[in-house]
Amino acid sequence: MKLLNKAIPIHFVLALSISLLVFIGIGECYRVYPAIQFNNLCNQAELLKSSIETNLKLGVPLEFKGFKQRALELSQKSEQINQVIIVPGYQTGKINSQNKTISPENKSTVALNCNNNDEMLNKSLNIDWRSILFMPGKAVDYQITMNLSNKFTTVGQLKITPTANIFTQEISFRFNKIISTSILIVIFTPFIILFCKNILPANAEVVQKAIYHLCFLVIGIVIVTNMLQLYSKSIKQQSHSLAYSLSERLDTPLELGFDLYDDLSGFKQLLEEYRKKSNDISHIYLIKQNNVVSSSLAENYEDFNLPVSLNSPPCDSYKLNPTSDQFINSCLPLGKSDYTLLVLTPWVKIYNKLWRATRNILVLFLASSLISNIILNVLLSVQAQTRKQRSSKVGEQRQSPLKNKIDSPQVEFSNRKKNKKHQLKQPLALQIIKPVFALGTLIEAINISFLPSYFSDIFRDSGYSVSLAFGIYFIFFAITLIPAGRWAEQHSHKRMILAGLLISVVALASLYTAESVWLILILRAVAGIGQGLLFISVQSYLLAIENEYKGIKCSDQIVIGYNVSMISGAAIGGLIMPILGEVTTFLAGALVGTCCLIYTLIMVKDIKQSDTSSDLIKKSSPKLQLGQLLQDKLILRTFLLVGFPAKALFTGVLILIMPIMLRSKELSTDTIGQILLFYYIGVLFTTKILAEMSQLFKRTEWVLFSGCVGSGIGLLLISAQGWLPDSNEMVLILSGILMLGIFQGLIHAPVISYIVTCQSANQIGRSTVAAAYRFLERLGHVMGPSIATFFLLQNDGSINNQHMVTIAIAIILMAVAFILLSHSKTVLVKA
Amino acid sequence: MIPWVTSFPAVQALQTQSNLGSLCVELKSTLNIQCTPPGSDWRKLPASNVTLITTQHKEANLKSGKVRKILILSPKISAAYNTSSTTLVGELTQRDIAEYQLVFFNYMGNTKNAEDAIKLAENNAFDLIISMGSPTTKLLSKKYRYGSIPVVTACSKDPVSMGLITSERENQSTNIAYTSLNISVATQVSYIQEKYFTQLKRIAVIYDKNNQSSIITQVTPLKNHLNNNVKSIQFYPIEVDFNHLKTSLYSKLEKIAHNTEKMGDSVFLITGSTELFNIIKDINRFAGQVPVLSVTPSHVSRGEDSVFMAIGVSFETNARLAADYAYRILNNKTKPSALKIGIVSTPDISISFMHKPVSTLKVPLSLFEDAGVIYDYQGNPARLHYKKEN
Structure with missing residues (x-):
């Protein structure tokens, strides 16, 4: 029973992260596999339609028996098609647009339209959870209806019924097995972890995390392998069905007694047309005996080409090339003639589709590791605490009781890192509060990759700029900070955290139904208040921990927690949004927030606040504080030349402009989320480096100067993409964003260390100066989206790169002005 | 039936x-x-x-x-x-x-x-x-x-x-x-030029000077279209006087056939006229290696009496x-x-391989697939989708 009690929390964390991984895997398969199948299906349907219509236009009536024969042959030979029916009917005027989805007679049948793109298909497909989870799934009937026209009008319809569960069956079959394996892993791994911990008690933490990550990796590899098989099979089918259809078309002149090469021309165009029907096929060859009559090669594949005269049978000819194993082939002889059709599809096309899935899984691994690390740390701390409690009971008679209960948190010193024995172990209260801030911020971060484009769609034609939604969020975030700070001095931090979370959850969940611009603006304002409350209450809680446990530093925890959440949130949000859709992702965020709320209610206990923690707020009014601070030249200089531009750059460029810019490059939401991660990874990296190697960065004003100059150069790199070829622009964008993150990391925490060296800090207190400066900084957050919209967004929604250069240069010049105006006094970094 | x-x-x-x-x-x-x-x-x-x-x-x-x-x-x-x-x-x-x-x-x-x-x-x-x-x-x-x-x-x-x-x-x-019964001349020219004779420089139109309706409905619109819209193609009229066939028709056919520099830079186009169709054998003979086309699908038929290709509207x-x-x-x-004036947008195409000028001139696959009537090299029907064989 004890073992079970120990194992259950690990079960919980493992089940949660592996479920998320499997869910993303299923979503990824649903995104790619049905699209390939659908494309294949439509190619076959369109080719049949085109062949029938060619004859209809020649005057052949729709009742011609040959059409039925062709339809029957297609349904018998194609693995994707169950039935093809040709329905005569002169409905001129009723059906005259092929772009319109024609509703099938049976209402339970889902109508598909071949003009829909992949995204629309995915919206019309629902994940078949029943069959994935071992229950017999309900077959969904699909139908593609195409109008058949002669020279004048629509004369009938082609109704194509795909094979039952064509889009989902194979996915369900494979994920059945993956889920079975996952369940076994989730059940047994915690016991293995506990067993290993008993064998290696000295490395308990390392063992636990290593086994946990190993499980994640194993499931990830299993998913990717299955995807590879799934995609390669469907792409092979696609290339084969195209080859088959093309061969049928080329058979016609041969059957009429003509020779393709001697009598006819225009094969190049025909092969091009077919090759372009599939984005995956790279080569199509028409070969007569051993001579290539015509060919079509995709761009970038010209290096691989067959000679005009072949020395081997056509179907084996391509194998002579040393790189032939890079292709999948479909080789079909044309009837009884001496012509052969050879279609090649490069494996790299499959790998590209797989790369996106693998990348998503790697990013999810990173995101999941960061969040689960925080949760695992809580588990480890609680377990260690329990052990302490037990040992304290044993030693109770020999020594005085230890104050180590959670509700009266005490410092737990343990061997976290054997080689860093001089370092203090973080207290349990700090470990417990970390997930609160991480998950609380994560619920907003989940939306970061798609919120600008989502709002752009809703705000279109409303007369309001989308930047208003971001501006209003930061305005309310900022104006909440000082009253919330004052409230935190006198009230329970826990209640304040709960209030912040509750408000955030409600604001996010309400976006599910919000469609009007005004309601969205109100909800964003409410979300700003909620996040402001959460931010200040967690900060106050951390300060209380610092006061309670001397020697513990919590100031970088906000920066680290924020960036961990942003990395995880942006990654997870970018991955689940395409599966769930925007509004359901809001609900998912709200659900995470609710879990966090319950966790806070159960786990977080208030810490008694010392009198010194309230400094100025108790002594004077906010107006007086700000007035006094703005008269301090150091603060004014730092705010105007460093803090304001840095924060405006973050909200204006990263939060608002980058998603719009990346969306305009037709990047998917998950890719956008992953690109934005580079910023947060950069910030996290710098913050960690600063914390570990503070001695290297003694002169804070130079650290801030470097941060600003680096940010400016990062922005210059991003803007340079507008002038470079497409292939290089992503490298520039990624480097620019990473650079922006690394150098902004030099500003976030050090700026507070620099600010508190001002004269005002000696008079009104360091904490108050820091809190009030944070408020001032928020003005940068507030103004960022508006400034970006005004300078960077053009009327057509594109980005003005020239203005971006101007802003980058302005930031660098402000940094130069800042360093020139700074006094020469050396300030030690206290991050 | x-x-x-x-x-x-x-x-x-x-x-x-x-x-x-x-x-x-x-x-x-x-x-x-x-x-x-x-x-x-x-x-x-x-x-x-x-x-x-x-x-x-x-x-x-x-x-x-x-x-x-x-x-x-x-x-x-x-x-x-x-x-x-x-x-x-x-x-x-x-x-x-x-x-x-x-x-x-x-x-x-x-x-x-x-x-x-x-x-x-x-x-x-x-x-x-x-x-x-x-x-x-x-x-x-x-x-x-x-x-x-x-x-x-x-x-x-x-x-x-x-x-x-x-x-x-x-x-x-x-x-x-x-x-x-007439397709738009723009469609006709684009079929001839874009789908087949991409190097076309001259269309020599053969018409009966006494057939006013064909002059009004076929010759004049084609002339106006080429002069105004497709200046790269020269309009060359051959007005046939049945009393002086040699001077009004055959010598002009020979002259063009002789002056043609490259296969496919010139074509003869016969307007819808029974009288002209009756002398099609002679027209083919004097045309030499220059393709003879027609605007009337019925001008493509079995055997010797046929043009090479017709692009027009069938009855x-x-x-x-x-x-x-x-x-x-x-x-x-x-x-x-x-209802708009009903002009057929996709013309009827008929081909007789028997009258294909030279073996090097190949028929584009797209035209072959669009052709409702095809006769083979012996003049025998290979495909008759809308034509009734008499």
């Missing part, structure tokens, strides 16, 4: 001896529909020039109850009109479950008889008049433009070129829905378009004034 159309019991089969005999034979052989004498009212008209056919759906329970009455008015005996009428009847009966009563009347150039027939149609509450042939269309445009019975034209040349209406807009106020295709217009009007889906 259309399977669900059955013949109405014939009362008296006397039409085989009449002016409409060939039409009745064609209706019988193609659609298994028999001609019958019309009702007493119609006997006021010359008996040998009028006949009636009635169609009914074989599935009696699908009877709509409504019998649609159509008068088909033609000016003379013509194989083209017979083909057009048969196709039109076949199309209508194929599309609709309704029953039809169709009165065919050949007014033999006597406009008084035509006007009498129209009055009879009005008195008997006819639903539609089909104007067969350019003379009938000309007559109805003049006399019956605002008549009470809607009119659809068939087997008639372009009404704008013939001066019957000046523009599309003018048609909007009449009760006549026009169709055209059958035009009749199907007219049937489509008729169907829409009869089913109250539209009014004649709302």
